[in-house]
Amino acid sequence: MEEYRNIYVEEDNGIAFITIDRPAKLNALNRETIEELHDAFKENDEDPEIKVIILTGSGDKAFVAGADISEFADFSVKEGSALAAKGQELLFDFVENLSTPVIAAVNGFALGGGLELAMACHFRVASHNAKMGLPEVSLGVIPGYGGTQRLPQLVGKGKAMEMIMTAGMINAEEAKSYGLVNHVIAQEELLDYCENLALKISKNSGVAIAAAIRAVNAGYKEGADGYQAEIQAFGNCFGTEDFKEGTTAFLEKRKAVFPGK
Incomplete structure (x- = not known):
């Protein structure tokens, strides 16, 4: 450091x-x-x-x-x-x-x-x-x-x-x-x-949080479409390991352990 x-x-x-x-x-x-x-x-x-x-x-x-x-x-x-x-x-x-x-x-x-x-x-x-x-x-x-x-x-x-x-x-x-x-x-x-x-x-998915930050910020940027940014970021989440772990943990009634990918 x-x-x-x-x-x-x-x-x-x-x-x-x-x-x-x-x-x-x-x-x-x-x-x-x-x-x-x-x-x-x-x-x-x-x-x-x-x-x-x-x-x-x-x-x-x-x-x-x-x-x-x-x-x-x-x-x-x-x-x-x-x-x-x-x-x-x-x-x-x-x-x-x-x-x-x-x-x-x-x-x-x-x-x-x-x-x-x-x-x-x-x-x-x-x-x-x-x-x-x-x-x-x-x-x-x-x-x-x-x-x-x-x-x-x-x-x-x-x-x-x-x-x-x-x-x-x-x-x-x-x-x-x-x-x-x-x-x-x-x-x-x-x-x-x-x-x-x-x-x-x-405790939550860092990958999803990063995507949420980008989507929220897009709504305040000149020329950016926040709703479109949200749709794209939402869709991209479905390709992440965090999404697989989060949904699997929910269905198995256990706490998720997110890999951060």
């Missing part, structure tokens, strides 16, 4: 825990951290033993408090565009389309790039002290890394417009009521709760 400077990775029970570890910067994303996260997600996605990935931040203050503004404060238009494009490709779109399910354990501030990273994960669980927002317009820039696209998909256009325009923060309960997070948990129980969810997920 790779050695990282800004993150650390632990594995347990087929679950990979990726922790962003820049506490002095409230886990802010710089270019090196984005590249390390890409490598860690890629490595764990390619590991057949890893069934679920949980992403969180170190400490009890921040998941990710935003992008590291000192890195790009003097960028030109061309450099700003390249920053957004590379970040999307390397991390945010990459995570959204990962075959392995990714749960964001939002353990504190998730602002700007931090909320954008949490929204790229397949779903989110927040600690009771979490605060979320997209403050970019207060810096004279718009949310990047998919912020203007994923937030309306999750909370609706009107609420997303308000959050973006006011640059304000919402608390965990508000985020849950908007559909931005699925659950709100006491901070000390957050990772255990996410691990229990991950264990439930890992």
Whole structure:
């Protein structure tokens, strides 16, 4: 496993825990951290033993408090565009389309790039002290890394417009009521709760879950037909060993042991 400077990775029970570890910067994303996260997600996605990935931040203050503004404060238009494009490709779109399910354990501030990273994960669980927002317009820039696209998909256009325009923060309960997070948990129980969810997920067919991720995402892609993607993915499942095992186990009234093929 790779050695990282800004993150650390632990594995347990087929679950990979990726922790962003820049506490002095409230886990802010710089270019090196984005590249390390890409490598860690890629490595764990390619590991057949890893069934679920949980992403969180170190400490009890921040998941990710935003992008590291000192890195790009003097960028030109061309450099700003390249920053957004590379970040999307390397991390945010990459995570959204990962075959392995990714749960964001939002353990504190998730602002700007931090909320954008949490929204790229397949779903989110927040600690009771979490605060979320997209403050970019207060810096004279718009949310990047998919912020203007994923937030309306999750909370609706009107609420997303308000959050973006006011640059304000919402608390965990508000985020849950908007559909931005699925659950709100006491901070000390957050990772255990996410691990229990991950264990439930890992009992199911990883092949089918990967296909479901692709089908769901197709419904949000410009020019893609989500229903057609679902039909094709559904049909393809019938050619998998997981389908044979799942249906056989059901008919034999036993628990399935999926080979993951």
